[in-house]
Amino acid sequence: MRLRVLASAMVCGVMAVAATACGGGAGSDDSNDKTIKIAYQRWGAGRVMDTFLEDMKKDFEKANTGTKVELVPIVASENDYYTKLQLMMRSPRTAPDIVREDTFLINSDIQAGYLRPLDPYLSKWEEWDQFEGPAKEAGKAQDGKVYGVTDGTDTRGLWYNKKIFAKAGFPVPWEPKNWDEILDAARTIKQQVPDVMPLNVFSGKAAGEASAMQGFEMLLYGTEDTLYNPQQKKWVTGAKGFEDSLDFIKTVYGEKLGPTPKQALNKQIQNTVSADWMPKQELAINLDGSWLPNTWLKTGAKPWPQWSKVLGTTPMPTQNGQAPGKVSLSGGWTWAIPQKSVSPDLAWKLIEQMGSKENNLRFVNENAQIAVRKDVAGEKAYLEAQPTVKFFTDLVSVTQYRPALPEYPKISNEIQVAMEQVMTGQQQPGAAAGTYDKAVAGIVGEDKTTQRSK
Amino acid sequence: MLRRATRGLPLVPSVGLLLVFLAGPILYCFYAAFTDMALTGSGATGNEFVGFDNFAKAFSEPAFANAVFLTLLFTLFSAVLGQNILGMIIAFSMRRTNKIVRAVVGSIVIGAWVLPEIVAAYMWTAVLGDEGTLNRVLEFLRIPGQDWLYSNPILAVSIANVWRGTAFSMLVYSAALSEIPSEIEEAAEVDGATGWWRVWHVTLPMIRRSIMTNLMLITLQTLAVFGLIYAMVGEGGASGKAQTLPIYMYEQAFKFSQIGYGTAVALILLLVGAIFSLIYMRLLNPGKEAT
Numbered sequence: 203m204r205l206r207v208l209a210s211a212m213v214c215g216v217m218a219v220a221a222t223a224c225g226g227g228a229g230s231d232d233s234n235d236k237t238i239k240i241a242y243q244r245w246g247a248g249r250v251m252d253t254f255l256e257d258m259k260k261d262f263e264k265a266n267t268g269t270k271v272e273l274v275p276i277v278a279s280e281n282d283y284y285t286k287l288q289l290m291m292r293s294p295r296t297a298p299d300i301v302r303e304d305t306f307l308i309n310s311d312i313q314a315g316y317l318r319p320l321d322p323y324l325s326k327w328e329e330w331d332q333f334e335g336p337a338k339e340a341g342k343a344q345d346g347k348v349y350g351v352t353d354g355t356d357t358r359g360l361w362y363n364k365k366i367f368a369k370a371g372f373p374v375p376w377e378p379k380n381w382d383e384i385l386d387a388a389r390t391i392k393q394q395v396p397d398v399m400p401l402n403v404f405s406g407k408a409a410g411e412a413s414a415m416q417g418f419e420m421l422l423y424g425t426e427d428t429l430y431n432p433q434q435k436k437w438v439t440g441a442k443g444f445e446d447s448l449d450f451i452k453t454v455y456g457e458k459l460g461p462t463p464k465q466a467l468n469k470q471i472q473n474t475v476s477a478d479w480m481p482k483q484e485l486a487i488n489l490d491g492s493w494l495p496n497t498w499l500k501t502g503a504k505p506w507p508q509w510s511k512v513l514g515t516t517p518m519p520t521q522n523g524q525a526p527g528k529v530s531l532s533g534g535w536t537w538a539i540p541q542k543s544v545s546p547d548l549a550w551k552l553i554e555q556m557g558s559k560e561n562n563l564r565f566v567n568e569n570a571q572i573a574v575r576k577d578v579a580g581e582k583a584y585l586e587a588q589p590t591v592k593f594f595t596d597l598v599s600v601t602q603y604r605p606a607l608p609e610y611p612k613i614s615n616e617i618q619v620a621m622e623q624v625m626t627g628q629q630q631p632g633a634a635a636g637t638y639d640k641a642v643a644g645i646v647g648e649d650k651t652t653q654r655s656k
Numbered sequence: 657m658l659r660r661a662t663r664g665l666p667l668v669p670s671v672g673l674l675l676v677f678l679a680g681p682i683l684y685c686f687y688a689a690f691t692d693m694a695l696t697g698s699g700a701t702g703n704e705f706v707g708f709d710n711f712a713k714a715f716s717e718p719a720f721a722n723a724v725f726l727t728l729l730f731t732l733f734s735a736v737l738g739q740n741i742l743g744m745i746i747a748f749s750m751r752r753t754n755k756i757v758r759a760v761v762g763s764i765v766i767g768a769w770v771l772p773e774i775v776a777a778y779m780w781t782a783v784l785g786d787e788g789t790l791n792r793v794l795e796f797l798r799i800p801g802q803d804w805l806y807s808n809p810i811l812a813v814s815i816a817n818v819w820r821g822t823a824f825s826m827l828v829y830s831a832a833l834s835e836i837p838s839e840i841e842e843a844a845e846v847d848g849a850t851g852w853w854r855v856w857h858v859t860l861p862m863i864r865r866s867i868m869t870n871l872m873l874i875t876l877q878t879l880a881v882f883g884l885i886y887a888m889v890g891e892g893g894a895s896g897k898a899q900t901l902p903i904y905m906y907e908q909a910f911k912f913s914q915i916g917y918g919t920a921v922a923l924i925l926l927l928v929g930a931i932f933s934l935i936y937m938r939l940l941n942p943g944k945e946a947t
Contacts, residue, residue, distance in 0.1 A: 282910070284696075284913075285695060285910045285913070288696050288700070292695075292700075307696065310696040313696070313698050313700075313701070314695070314698070314699075315700065406894070407891060408890060464786065467806065467894045608696065611911070611913070619895075622894065622895055623895065626894060626895060
């Protein structure tokens with residue numbers, strides 16, 4: 203009896219485990235060499251990418267008779283998208299021929315052996331010279347080879363509502379010189395226009411990478427510190443800038459200048475901010491990205507034609523206004539070819555087509571992306587596509603990239619945890635920073651940490 | 657001898673399928689737990705054998721300890737106490753009621769059970785949320801409400817799990833109670849045993865085996881609850897206050913791509929299940945004298 207019950211208990215448990223943990227690749231496709239599959243993320247209501255790719259598919263099939271392009275939209279949130287893509291790339295039966303890769307994961311996927319170097323193709327592609335230096339670097343691995351072609355990037359800054367500022371008696375255009383001036387503006391708005399939320403800074407695990415990147419790192423990279431020291435190849439711990447950034451979060455949430463922790467810890471917060479609070483003019487200042495107009499375009503999730511009249515943009519200042527005075531972080535996506543693709547040559551032809559000047563111009567315009575091709579960035583049609591394009595393109599001169607290392611997602615998670623501890627008042631910034639330091643040492647190893655940022 | 661062998665022949669395909677689709681993945685999980693297998697990064701190329709590293713890492717992580725504690729709390733409250741006792745009470749009280757009441761109560765409880773997990777989760781989100789039904793009722797009664805999903809997520813998911821799983825315990829106990837010969841209870845009554853005394857000394861010992869089976873099954877099921885918690889409070893609620901082991905495992909395996917570590921955590925979950933089973937058998941094994 204005893205043994206039998208134990209055995210059945212074990213089997214039940216293992217089955218539950220097997221179902222959740224061992225999600226191996228499954229399913230097969232009748233892939234012949236004439237079909238190329240292109241995998242990308244689809245999430246929320248927007249279909250901008252789908253429309254673009256539909257047209258690319260038509261053009262490509264017309265120009266290459268006998269070939270077929272199969273669109274494989276992966277309906278998933280960001281983290282789940284990476285997971286599904288990685289599972290697909292593990293097996294030749296499921297590997298797509300083209301994948302859309304986030305620049306911050308491209309290095310670890312290269313390390314995993316999922317992607318194919320594109321150098322043989324790039325050397326014959328004349329238009330590659332048109333790509334900006336940092337954009338070329340974005341898809342480059344530690345072996346010096348390029349594995350992905352970037353199609354656009356993004357920058358980050360402060361969005362503010364001019365009408366609310368006018369109501370609060372604040373001069374517009376608004377140009378804060380340091381953190382204190384941001385907090386002062388928020389405090390004034392709280393006093394003068396009590397029914398709006400003064401300032402949103404994403405924080406905590408629910409908003410995920412938005413908390414780490416738009417929220418925390420936009421602060422941290424404006425201090426004397428950073429996350430990673432590239433010279434020493436070590437992660438920074440014990441940084442004063444880290445604690446100061448947490449202190450900023452504490453002020454925002456502690457003085458009730460931002461959302462309540464409960465609102466901030468709702469998984470939908472990002473959508474709520476761009477599709478609800480901002481169009482309803484309930485939010486005065488938002489620390490966010492260049493892509494926001496995406497939501498308000500005619501094709502977007504929440505069309506809002508008046509946005510360009512109501513909203514202003516200004517760079518995020520450094521902590522005390524120290525040089526270079528403003529901060530921005532950038533990410534972006536690339537098109538890459540998996541190692542296990544069955545028809546890489548055809549796949550490359552499609553990437554070439556998508557990356558042409560004409561198509562790239564269309565892509566960056568429709569996606570509210572910041573151009574990475576010099577010729578596209580100089581186009582009138584690009585510069586005039588959105589009123590904010592010039593502003594966010596100019597931020598490219600100061601922008602920084604996240605440490606594109608395999609440990610980054612885990613470190614980002616620890617940042618979010620520290621933010622959450624501070625915003626909910628469970629820990630003081632000093633203690634939360636201490637916990638973070640310990641966690642980082644645990645993730646990368648004590649010998650891979652340093653006290654020096656630069 | 658030959659006849660015996662041929663008689664077993666029809667079983668070969670099913671045994672083969674079991675080996676491939678059941679034993680295969682299970683063994684693979686055991687293997688994965690001892691490697692640095694990952695979905696991306698260096699761990700995705702060759703799976704290096706790392707011995708007990710993954711387990712050692714788990715026991716040194718505060719987040720893991722937190723998850724173990726919450727899993728035990730969740731299981732204790734929602735399964736061992738909630739589902740089990742409530743199911744038993746309903747089963748007992750339905751014995752003496754009339755057919756109509758029995759049919760109504762039965763269908764409500766079983767209705768909760770057959771609803772898909774995700775529907776139940778959304779329903780309870782609507783009840784326990786900030787603007788939810790519960791707070792509206794409390795407001796009406798002038799009792800201050802709170803956002804249960806935010807302030808006390810483990811309680812919220814426990815309530816939902818009790819609501820969902822009580823039917824199973826009720827069915828098990830109803831079946832067990834109906835098998836007790838009525839003469840025994842009548843005899844006890846004639847001997848002067850009434851009410852609680854009779855339940856405690858006569859009825860419960862007779863359904864001991866069912867209690868054990870029920871506890872074992874609902875414990876194992878509750879230990880593995882994932883969808884309900886994930887849909888109600890995401891990756892474990894604010895500050896991980898509802899991050900049970902399955903949610904923690906999901907985060908490690910899929911968000912951070914550490915399949916090896918995630919499977920190791922899964923094996924520990926399995927061990928927790930086995931420990932529970934052993935405890936139940938020690939406490940409730942009827943032994944020879946009772947049968």
